[in-house]
Amino acid sequence: MWNAKLKALTLIVVYQFFFLNGALADEIKIAVASNFYPTMKELVKHFESITLNSDTTNNIVLISGSSGKHYAQILNGAPFDLFFSADKLRPNMLEKEEVFNNQSRFTYALGKLALWSSFNEYVDSDGQVLYTDDFRFLAIANPKIAPYGVASKETLTSMNLWQDMEEKLVRGENIAQTFQFAKSGNAKLGFVSYSQILSLNSSSEGSYWLVPQSMYQPIEQQAILLKDSSLGKDFLSFIKSNEALDIIKRNGYDLP
Numbered sequence: 001m002w003n004a005k006l007k008a009l010t011l012i013v014v015y016q017f018f019f020l021n022g023a024l025a026d027e028i029k030i031a032v033a034s035n036f037y038p039t040m041k042e043l044v045k046h047f048e049s050i051t052l053n054s055d056t057t058n059n060i061v062l063i064s065g066s067s068g069k070h071y072a073q074i075l076n077g078a079p080f081d082l083f084f085s086a087d088k089l090r091p092n093m094l095e096k097e098e099v100f101n102n103q104s105r106f107t108y109a110l111g112k113l114a115l116w117s118s119f120n121e122y123v124d125s126d127g128q129v130l131y132t133d134d135f136r137f138l139a140i141a142n143p144k145i146a147p148y149g150v151a152s153k154e155t156l157t158s159m160n161l162w163q164d165m166e167e168k169l170v171r172g173e174n175i176a177q178t179f180q181f182a183k184s185g186n187a188k189l190g191f192v193s194y195s196q197i198l199s200l201n202s203s204s205e206g207s208y209w210l211v212p213q214s215m216y217q218p219i220e221q222q223a224i225l226l227k228d229s230s231l232g233k234d235f236l237s238f239i240k241s242n243e244a245l246d247i248i249k250r251n252g253y254d255l256p
Contacts, residue, residue: 026231027059029079033086034176035111035148035193036221037064039251040084046247047238060235066174068145074226081227082235086111086175087147091224104225108239110254111219112194113151116208118183123207129189130161135168139181139190142171148178151216152191158215195252220256 032040044060063070063080071090074080085091091105115130117123129135141149149171156162170187172178175196182190197208223239225232238244245255 026229027061028081028227028229028232028235029061029063030082030084030235031063031065031070031074031078031080032084033067033070033147033221034064034174035086035195036084036109037062037176038199039109039195039248039253042247042251043239043244046243047235050238050243051234060231064174064176066141066145067147068142069173081225081229081232082223083226084108084221084223085147086219086221087150088220088222089147091222094224094226102225102228104233104236105222106236106240107220107256108223109221109248110256111148111151111221112213112252112254113148113155113211113216113219114192114194114197114208115189115211116179116182116192116197116206117189118185118206119188120205121207123189123209125209127159127209127211129209130156130159130165135188137170137181137187137189138165138168139170139172139178139187139192141175141178141191142173146172146174146178147219147221148175148191148193151211151219154216155191155211193252198252221253 030040040062044062067085067087067090070083070085074083074094083091083094088107095105115123115127123129140152143149143153153162156165170181172181175193178190179192179196181187182192194210223236225236249255
């Protein structure tokens with residue numbers, strides 16, 4: 001008899017523990033474009049610091065990758081609550097085609113493209129190094145799935161170099177992989193996000209050319225809410241705050 005009562009009491013305590021913790025905790029999964037991942041980590045840290053209290057525990061999970069792959073995963077039912085894309089095309093498509101028309105879509109940052117090399121004083125101030133034969137490989141993000149890859153292709157096309165450069169191109173799955181190709185020296189040059197250069201330990205590491213934005217279509221990075229989540233809505237509101245916008249700008253983006 002006593003063992004049965006003890007067992008029942010234990011089950012109640014265990015149930016209450018998990019129920020209460022589940023009630024007090026909230027979780028969202030954010031699919032974020034790889035170029036914005038370092039900035040997003042800083043934003044999440046700041047958000048948690050201003051919302052943390054003794055009654056609530058928030059858990060924000062970040063999943064980094066190319067915008068094209070995230071889009072495909074969302075179409076296939078990936079359980080993301082928010083999508084921070086590196087373009088406006090895919091959030092717009094989700095809003096129109098996948099019944100995410102909840103008026104949540106907005107531009108959170110304008111990306112900047114840069115030509116970067118891990119070699120000091122190698123890249124000149126106007127990208128003329130691209131016209132030389134002094135390098136074997138040029139890394140770019142895959143234009144089929146990565147918006148920064150699209151901008152890279154547009155830049156090379158505007159310089160009349162796209163056709164001539166095809167044999168030298170090394171395509172990264174996303175801008176993070178592209179940056180690693182250039183950082184390792186496997187590719188002497190790479191078109192990367194300006195924010196990635198700013199994230200280096202030393203601002204003088206390597207050399208770069210900030211590509212004029214007249215050479216590529218604006219990289220208008222948009223976010224969209226995929227699930228009706230109170231924490232998700234709160235986080236989107238925070239992203240629009242002056243505090244968040246200051247962090248975004250400091251990390252190498254223009255503001256909408």
